[in-house]
Amino acid sequence: MNITKEQIDELNAVVKVAVTKEDYQDKVETILKDYRKQANIPGFRKGQVPMGLIKKQYGKAVLVDEVNKLLQDNLNKYLTEEKLDVLGNPLPKQQDNFDWDSEEFSFEFELGLAPSFTVDLKSKKAITHYKIVADDKMIDEQVERIQKQYGKLISKTEVSKKDEVNGVFKNEAEEIDNKTVIEIEKIKSKKALDSLLGKKVGDEVTLNTKGLFKEDHLLGSALGIDSEKSDKLDIEVTFTIEEINEKEPAELNQELYDKLFGADVVTSEKELKERIKEDSEKQFEQQSDQKLLNDVTEHFIENTKFELPTEFLTKWIQTTGEKPLTDEEANEEFEKSEKGLRYQLIEGKIIQENGIEIQFEELKDFAKGFIKQQMAQFGQLDPKEEELDSIAARVLSNQDEVKRLSEQLMSQKLLTLYKEKANLKEKEVTYEDFVKEVYGS
Incomplete structure (x- = not known):
């Protein structure tokens, strides 16, 4: 041959x-x-x-x-x-x-x-790396939420602005009959608020669903219907009051701190706020890292120039799918996939040139880290190493899981590389400002 x-x-x-x-x-x-x-x-x-x-x-x-x-x-x-x-x-x-x-x-x-090209990790224009901080306002609001969550209910005779009201929403035509709890602070409609304030157990009030709550998603759960239906709903419903309670905030004391973090881990309000700040900023770091990874990816795609064998790839797409495509369909598919293909080539070159590899022991430790996080959510804070090894072995016997975890670990390694070698400028923002700047809302 x-x-x-x-x-x-x-x-x-x-x-x-x-x-x-x-x-x-x-x-x-x-x-x-x-x-x-x-x-x-x-x-x-x-x-x-x-x-x-x-x-x-x-x-x-x-x-x-x-x-x-x-x-x-x-x-x-x-x-x-x-x-x-x-x-x-x-x-x-x-x-x-x-x-x-x-x-x-x-x-x-x-x-x-595949084309020949170079990737410049050090761009001329710096890429923003957000450092999201928990400001005093956010920390104070979180402390208030904790106090409210762990507070005790005090029975009331009349509805006031700080109360939680148990009752039943009804509308016969829409087949609504749902027992629920509403927080008066979350009512948006002034007319509805006026109708509820001062009412007593057993009273029935008529409310309009449109603009009833400050957050639109609350309507569906309050009426016991799905969000698709509640989004368009503009009807009158009756609400019969069954119970009125005010939630007295929990005291900031050692009993509460122990309940939240374990015995004597936190011993003062100052330490509580420091812990809230630390935990919040750890969570924010994940969002900041994902934003950085997205921005660096976009930067490489826009600034790493090379040609592709477009005609060949279009023909390949046209003939290798489940069914043959027309010329027009194949061109459309190529346009959809071109950006992803470009980044695959760029990422592959970065991995190769920087000698990035994933060893099995690394992947196993990475899997065990995920398993520990999941177990912690169910209260298992200190699992035995033998148990983690056993679960990790089962997870890594599944090729789909191996692929998924390998991709996540590789993203982590690339992110570490970008933080070390890319031209980044750190920008400190509050979470509120981060959301406004990144998502425009």
Whole structure:
């Protein structure tokens, strides 16, 4: 078998494969002999069917199958040995006069080659790396939420602005009949607020659903309907008051601190606020890192210039899917995937040039870290190492999980690299300002 490459340009090549009879004859003959031993053909004893009949019945199918196997194995071996960095897969060229009755065959395959380019980690323009801090306002609000969450209910006779009211929403036409608790502070409608204030247990008030709550999502849960229906709802409902309570905030004392963090971990209001600040900023760091990763990715895509074998890739997309695509459909699919392909090439080069690898022990430790986090959510704060090893082994036996965890670990390694080598400027912001600046709301 002879394989040669014709370079069309920097991004395209044609590989020619010449297959001779000597390449496939022995294998085909061996398979046909096995067929002869097993063949059951009327008029002949098993194993005594003439070879000419076996060749006539099965010869061409076996030949085609074996030549295709030879092609696949040797073409892949050639691409590896020649270190050809191909995009997609080799595409067989149409040959109008191809003849399977010949003893020698010639095949041609189109190749799309990966472009040559460089990645500059140190951009001229600095990329913003947000450091999100928990300001005093946020910390104070969190302290208030904790006090409210762990406070005690005091029964009231009349509804006031700080109360929680248990009751039943009803509307017969919309089949609404839902028992719920509403916080008066979260009522937006002034008319509804006026209707509720001063009311007593057993009173029934009529409320309009449109603009009833300060947060729109609260309406669905209050009425016991899905958000899609509640978003469009503009009707009157009755609300019958069954219970009125005021939540007295919990005192900031050692009993509360121990309940929150364990015995004597936090011993003062100052330490409580420091802990809230520390925990909040750890959570913010994940959002900040994701924003940085997104921004660096976009920067590389926009500023790393190279050509792609567009025509080849469009043809590859057109012919290798579940069903063939039209020219227009294939062009649309290429446009959708081009950005992702560009970043795959850029990321691959960064990984290669910086020697980034994932070792199995690293992946195992990474998996165990995730498992510990999940167990902590269910109150298992100190799992045994043997238990973690056992769960990690089960997780890593699933190839989909290995792929998912490997991608996440690689993202972490890339993020560490960018923090070390990219041109970053740190910008300290509150969470509120971060949301406004990044999401515009």
